[in-house]
Amino acid sequence: FVHPLDEIDVQSAVKCAIKLNFPITARSGGHSSEGYGLGDKDCYLVVDLRTLNQITVNITSQTAVVGTGNTLGSLYKELQQYIFAFPAGVNPSVGVGGHMLGGGLGLLNRRFGTSSDNILDAQIVLANGTVVYNSKKYPELFWAIRGAGNAGYGIITYLTIKIYPIQKI
Template identity: 40%
Template sequence: MRAYHTSAKPPFIIIDLVNLQSIHIKVDDETAWVQSGATLGELYYSIAKKSGIHGFPAGICPSVGIGGHFSGGGFGTMVRKYGLAADNVIDACLVDVNGSILDRETMGEDLFWAIRGGGGASFGVIVSWKIKLVRVPPVVSVFNIDKKLDQRTTELVHRWQYVAQQLHKDLFIRLVIQDVNEVTKGQKKTLQVSFNSLFLGTADELLSLMHNRFPELGLQAETCTEMSWIESVLYFAGYPRGQSLDVLLNRTVQYKNGVRASNRHIHWMRMLYSYMKQYVSHSPRAAYLNYRDLDLGTNQQANTSNLKAKVWGKKYFKGNFKV
């Protein structure tokens, strides 16, 4: 625990919950209690050790902490069928500013609603969460299709925007746009679009669905891979097929490429922001809590007050931010 003194009284503290990582799975009633310091990988590992037909709809990065992920919403590959991670939280243990230990009943529905998407650090210390496990089939299917700039990519992305929301809720297709730094015929082509998918069913069912609803993508049988749900977790995390589940317990996150590459990527993102400005929130510009936008403003290390924090706070919390 570390204390940070500001101009406001009393000083505030930051509590590190990293050692609160207990997970208790109850397959009989399809629930689990998981402490805020556990990671998504540890939760997925614990579920897989208990059941082959249960999962949880949360993110794809195993090293992400439960507390921040759940309290910020929690997007994942089963979001279309089961919603956010926060939608599947059914109780919580919270310590309020007075030191009282509260559950869903004693904290009230307003506070319980707020901690499932509004950021847990704003309302108290959330020690643990009770979640509802979801049913997954014994076999799921995945595919990844990469498209370069000269492969009708723009048309496919445009088509995906209209089709994806109308597909069966068992099918999730996301786009990943990345710099591949490829040189062809003397010209540098930097962008690649990957259509990345999870389907809660067999490859045959997936092929039939895609050929009927999104034939433009050209999905073929050899592109689809059947696996268990827990193997799909490893797949989306970037681990090779056959990797031990123990990798989900690794809390180490490695960052590559250094400052120059980071600055280049930040510049690219700001160019995208500029291009998209006419389509997103304005007056004021706003942001999703779990993806902080430093251009909106930050606290200073000293002399921070609620009044100063209001500059950026309303952009994350809108009318829920109180001075």
């Protein structure tokens, strides 16, 4: 297991895995029913993203930049301080990375769409170790992460998401 502190650590882990010819996998919260966050029976390098747990909320633009190591509970707790919400699942211990990239179903989906519908941008460490963060420069990659699930295009370290103000009743 590797516990990166930032995208540079993830980049180093990817480059190391390439050099040593190790398969590599990312773990956001570890809730994969298929066990993807544990690798396989072969020796995998697991990049455990739980240390990438920063959240930056911008109430003016109604967006948040979320480290993929956060849980849904930590995201909801942070958004609650600003009286904002995000359409995602109900289990607070699920990792946001796997949940959002897997579609992200939850109680607010009818009103705001799925979690993946609300991803505006992503920082990705590609399989060759390059770090990219620009949905406009890489539209095919951005399209894929918003609908193709956790298909292994790279390791996503941060997501920029659309958040919604909670209306008074």
